[in-house]
Amino acid sequence: MSVAVHEHPHEHPREHPHEHPHEHPHVPQAGAVLDIGGDIGALLVISAGDLDGEEIQLYDDSGALLTHTEVHRRTTARTLTYAGLFPALTAGEYAVQVRPGEQHRRVRVTGGSVAVLDAR
Secondary structure, three states, X not given: OOOEEEEOOOOXXXXXXXXXXXXXXXXXXXXXXXXXXXXXXXEEEEEOHHHOOOEEEEEOOXXXXXXXXXXXXXXXOOEEEXXXXXXXXXXXXXXXXXXXXXXXXXXXXXXOOEEEEEOO
């Protein structure tokens, strides 16, 4: 996976290194466009509403932090959902930490599709 790394100009409620990849430029309530196919897939993590604006951490299969994404509120067909999206991941096994201190949840991403983890 190739992602840009930058130093953080913003604060984080969780303790973690201040330099890590970001891949979530976003416009809240806008639809997401995914460029998936071949060995690239995506991961949608559905979360509880109290995580709105919080970060979900993504680790590789060896436990190294890869990136994070922010949880956003989405309304579709009159249904309110909270979710974080990792829009372009290389196919493989990942670990997701939804809340600080919580055990990692394993997920498999397949190229050309969107994996869904319901973490409510």
